[in-house]
Amino acid sequence: MNKLLSLLSKRDFLLADGATGTNLFEMGLTSGQAPEIWNFEHPDRIMGLHQSFVDAGSDLLVTNSFGGSARRLHLHQLDDRVKEVNARAAELAGEVAAKSGREVVIAGSVGPTGDLFEPLGPLTYEQAVDVFAEQIEGLKQGGADVAWIETMSAPEEIAAALEAAYEVGLPATATVSFDTAGRSMMGLAPGEFAKQMVSREHTPIAIGSNCGVGASDLVYALLDLVPNAGDLPVIAKANAGIPHVHGDHVEYSGTPDLMEAYAKLAIDAGARIIGGCCGNSPKHVARMRKALDSHTREAGLTLEKITETLGPLVSPPNLSGGRDGGRRRRRNA
Numbered sequence: 001m002n003k004l005l006s007l008l009s010k011r012d013f014l015l016a017d018g019a020t021g022t023n024l025f026e027m028g029l030t031s032g033q034a035p036e037i038w039n040f041e042h043p044d045r046i047m048g049l050h051q052s053f054v055d056a057g058s059d060l061l062v063t064n065s066f067g068g069s070a071r072r073l074h075l076h077q078l079d080d081r082v083k084e085v086n087a088r089a090a091e092l093a094g095e096v097a098a099k100s101g102r103e104v105v106i107a108g109s110v111g112p113t114g115d116l117f118e119p120l121g122p123l124t125y126e127q128a129v130d131v132f133a134e135q136i137e138g139l140k141q142g143g144a145d146v147a148w149i150e151t152m153s154a155p156e157e158i159a160a161a162l163e164a165a166y167e168v169g170l171p172a173t174a175t176v177s178f179d180t181a182g183r184s185m186m187g188l189a190p191g192e193f194a195k196q197m198v199s200r201e202h203t204p205i206a207i208g209s210n211c212g213v214g215a216s217d218l219v220y221a222l223l224d225l226v227p228n229a230g231d232l233p234v235i236a237k238a239n240a241g242i243p244h245v246h247g248d249h250v251e252y253s254g255t256p257d258l259m260e261a262y263a264k265l266a267i268d269a270g271a272r273i274i275g276g277c278c279g280n281s282p283k284h285v286a287r288m289r290k291a292l293d294s295h296t297r298e299a300g301l302t303l304e305k306i307t308e309t310l311g312p313l314v315s316p317p318n319l320s321g322g323r324d325g326g327r328r329r330r331r332n333a
Contacts, residue, residue, distance in 0.1 A: 002171045003145045004105045005205055007059060008233055008272060013292045016060045016237055016275025017053035018285045020109070022250070024049065024064075026281075034076040036068050039088040046089075050096040052282040054104060057289030060273065061097060061104055062148055065089035066111040069135045071123075083138035090142025107148035107173070108139030110161055117156050125160055132164035140170045147172040149204075150237075151211045151277075153184040155196060166202045174204045175235050177211040178221040182317025190221040194228035208235025211277045213314040214242050215254060215262035219269055219306050220313060226270035236271035238262055240279030242314055252279025256287040261309050263291035268301040 007014055024035050027045050038046055050061050068086045070079040078085060090108055097104035113131060115123040136147045147165040149172055152158045158174050165172035176184050176193050183189050190209065197207045207229060212218050218238040226234050241254030254262075259276060266274045274292060276284050307313065 002205060003103065004060070004107075004171070004173075007103055007105065008206075011059075012272065013267060014059040014105075014273045015057055015285065015289050015292055016107075016235070016273055017050075017058040017062055018056075018276040018280030018282065019240075019278050020049070020062060020064055020066065022252070022278050023281060025250075034067065034073065034078060035064055036073065036085045036089065037076065037078065039064055039085060039092060043088075043092055046092050047096050050093050053285055054096060054100050056282040056286040058275070058285060059104060060107050060275070061093040062107045062109045062150075063089040063093045063139065063142075063144065064109070065135070065139065066109045066150070068109070068138070069111070069113050069131050071113040071115055071131055072111070082134050083141060086135050086138030087142035090139050090144040094143040106143060106145045108136065108142075108144030108146065108170070110135060110139070110147050110149045110165075111151050112153065112157055117154060125156055128157060128160035129164045129167070132161045133167050136161075136165050136168045136170055136172075140168055144170065146170065146205065149174045151175070151177045153177060153188065154186040155188055155193075158193075158196075159200075162200065162202065162204060171205045173206040173208075173235060175208045175210040175237065178209055178217065179212045179315060181315055182217070182221065190225035191228040194225045194230075194232075198228070198230040198232065203232065206233040206235050206273060208237070208271065208273065210235065210237035211239055214239055214311070215258065216306055216310040217313050217315055219262065219265045219301075219310065220303060222266065222269035222271055223301065223303075233272040234270055235273040236266040236269070237273075237275045237277045238266075239277045240281075240284055241311075243279065254279060254284070256284045258310060259284040260287035260291045263288040264295045265301060265306060265309060267292070267295050268298050
């Protein structure tokens with residue numbers, strides 16, 4: 001059995017890690033620099049970040065390979081090193097996991113290509129499959145346990161990444177960022193996404209949501225996603241609130257207290273793999289570990305409970321008809 005599913009068969013919940021990019025900026029990464037080049041230039045810093053999440057209690061490490069496709073690496077003249085970049089990203093996480101003394105899943109991060117699909121853009125479906133397959137092959141060579149397809153928006157790009165993972169022979173998960181009025185940037189709703197994933201011939205081993213516009217919006221998306229996910233484990237990896245720019249420094253509004261509360265509500269919403277995305281430091285993740293180890297799931301989570309606990313939705317959906325016929329209609333919407 002795949003390591004991720006094996007761990008889920010033994011535990012009610014798994015703790016993922018926190019942010020890669022925003023933490024690397026705190027460690028010296030500069031704007032415009034490819035985070036992936038640090039796999040070679042500063043492997044000690046990448047391993048140090050992974051170690052900090054293991055120390056915080058993470059059961060899963062996401063590799064430093066989010067922009068590791070040829071379409072993204074081309075912007076940094078690294079597109080001739082795709083497999084090398086991704087293999088090294090998985091190896092660094094694997095070295096940290098091997099020293100942890102416990103089972104830690106190596107999740108090979110696969111982000112979007114950054115290109116639109118035809119007819120809106122230059123990318124064909126077949127090209128996207130090839131691009132993702134090259135990246136995922138590198139992650140597999142480096143020892144990744146799963147292709148962690150994340151921050152997706154377009155159904156065709158999700159499908160291409162999943163097809164590529166199947167071709168390479170690496171199990172895959174898929175998460176979407178629902179950051180535009182309760183939908184992805186390309187109009188995909190949480191429940192619609194879940195139904196598409198469940199009905200696929202080659203189903204991902206887990207699905208969910210990551211990034212977005214804050215913890216409230218992500219937990220609310222779970223209310224639509226989880227009931228349509230069938231037996232698939234659901235992932236929740238929210239940003240630590242919303243970013244605020246102070247000169248050349250970006251701070252996120254979500255405190256460790258808030259992210260501990262978020263983790264509890266993610267459990268209540270039905271998520272089984274819980275962690276953080278942008279803005280989440282090891283301190284945030286440690287508080288999520290506390291929540292997962294102490295919280296008992298409570299049924300009947302509502303929008304009111306979410307906003308009372310985590311604050312108002314940042315990008316609320318148009319609820320004139322409401323999701324599911326309006327049964328979770330927002331007050332005063």
